[in-house]
Amino acid sequence: MEFAFSDEQDMIRESAESFLADVSDSAAVRAAMASELGHDPALWQRLCGEMGWSAIHIPEAHGGLGLGFVELAILLEQMGRRLLCSPFFATACLATPALLLGGSEAQRSRWLPPIAEGSLTAALAFSAGRGWDATTLGATARAEGEGFVLNGELAQVVDGHGAGLLIVAARAPGSSGLDGISLFAVAADSPGIGRWLTPTLDQTRKLAHIELNNLYVPVEALLGPAGQAGALLQRVLQLACVALAAEQTGGAQQVLDLSVAYMQERQQFGRPIASFQALKHRAADMMLQVECARSAAYYAACVAQEALDPAGDPAVAAELPLAAALAKAECGEAFFHCAAESIQLHGGVGFTWEYDPHLYFKRARAGEAFLGAPSWHRERIAAALLDAPQAGEQP
Incomplete structure (x- = not known):
């Protein structure tokens, strides 16, 4: 396994370091912290359109750059240096991998291109707020007709208050452990979803609380087989x-x-x-x-x-x-x-x-x-x- 950066990776690191030093200085971070959205939408569009960062590890077939996780890590290291306030982590590091690994071709074709171009942000909602294991879920999914009805409360959802797409984890009633868990790709403005910000120690990264109240989702929203995610x-x-x-x-x-x-x-x-x-x-x-x-x-x-x-x-x-x-x-x-x-x-x-x-x-x-x-x-x-x-x- 080679640990030295390639010339291309060095170029990514240098351009990210220079760009973020200009656009995510202390004043910019503090301004984003004070905003309700938690980031500057104009800067987000520059990150996606001018720099192409939201597309970095999305396959070229879906509008991405087709690079790898190491290149993603290079960007994240520089973002961490400058405390960049943006929905990048929630979208690229939590939601996108779920689509890449679990989504069907139709689902990837629907959701990944807008993520790559920056017109759609996404978030992963799974935790009940009692731990971080994949089994500590806060929502249930009950089969009904040709779809599912989701209920529950999901805590500490990174940038979930402003995301356009939610990847929701829910379990079948009566299931336990890793059994009975399903993932759903749901438009965040769907009826039955309530969202609000949660006060936190770290104001540079916004967390949301999400409530699902008889949210109906069609079977097409499932990422993979039901109960096997x-x-x-x-x-x-x-x-x-x-x-x-x-x-x-x-x-x-x-x-x-x-x-x-x-x-x-x-x-x-x-x-x-x-x-x-x-x-x-x-x-x-x-x-x-x-x-x-x-x-x-x-x-x-x-x-x-x-x-x-x-x-x-x-x-x-x-x-x-x-x-x-x-x-x-x-x-x-x-x-x-x-x-x-x-x-x-x-x-x-x-x-x-x-x-x-x-x-x-x-x-x-x-x-x-x-x-x-x-x-x-x-x-x-x-x-x-x-x-x-x-x-x-x-x-």
């Missing part, structure tokens, strides 16, 4: 963990850069505080955390690419559950550690509104818990390793 939802959440890990890596890098720049400017006892050995050690520890996070994120992105590619290596794709859990745990903790250190290294101004470290701190804390806390992912890794056959044992 549990494994699909699990795979989508694993891919989302990898995407979030790449974003967190970018955030960790940026708070390190902000801290070093501040320490070089701040004078104490007649010299920059960056010259103090104790602070150098703390910055070096932050850099180590960032590099470990980056390694974990891009290894997982390479595995995710094999899992998404119909012609991918099945042996590598089988590593996705562990790679995603490792990346989410490592990158979440690295980002939070670096954000907390950045506040300390900025001294008394670190948590004031005028300086940016507190924005990263809040994103880091919220992201650390989103899609599962590091301890939860480590439990999954431990369980998988302990259950795996040991040398000399029969599988």
Whole structure:
């Protein structure tokens, strides 16, 4: 597995870094935070039309660029550096994989082209708010006539308040575990859907609460066979963990850069505080955390690419559950550690509104818990390793 970027990937990274430095500075982030939508629609159109980012890993047959998950991770790392406020994560990293992996050709032809051109945003709604496992669903789906009736409440839906398309996970009454789970692609303005914003710590990423009240959906909305989407939802959440890990890596890098720049400017006892050995050690520890996070994120992105590619290596794709859990745990903790250190290294101004470290701190804390806390992912890794056959044992 090759970890060095190609010339094309380097070009994607450089263009993303330069573009986002201009359009997602501190003032732009704060303006988006204060808006009800949570992002600037004009900037979203530039991201999609001018840069083509919403199309990056959508197949060319459906209006996309046909690139891979590594290229997606490169964009997400730069978005994380600049705290980009946009529906990109919800659309490209939560909803689009569900369509790519579970949608029929007709469904992909209907939904992917408008996503690729930026005229449609999407969100994944599944959690009841009691956990992040694929089995903790908040909605039920009861067969009725030629379709299904959905009821329930779905919490912590990223950018769900403004999305045009909802990928809704629901289970058959009486089912449990991964059995009986179905995914539905539903227009967000369908009768029976209520949506409102949820107040959160991290104002740079909007979360919504969604209520389904006797929502009728036709059988054509099903992604795959009814009651058999549990494994699909699990795979989508694993891919989302990898995407979030790449974003967190970018955030960790940026708070390190902000801290070093501040320490070089701040004078104490007649010299920059960056010259103090104790602070150098703390910055070096932050850099180590960032590099470990980056390694974990891009290894997982390479595995995710094999899992998404119909012609991918099945042996590598089988590593996705562990790679995603490792990346989410490592990158979440690295980002939070670096954000907390950045506040300390900025001294008394670190948590004031005028300086940016507190924005990263809040994103880091919220992201650390989103899609599962590091301890939860480590439990999954431990369980998988302990259950795996040991040398000399029969599988």
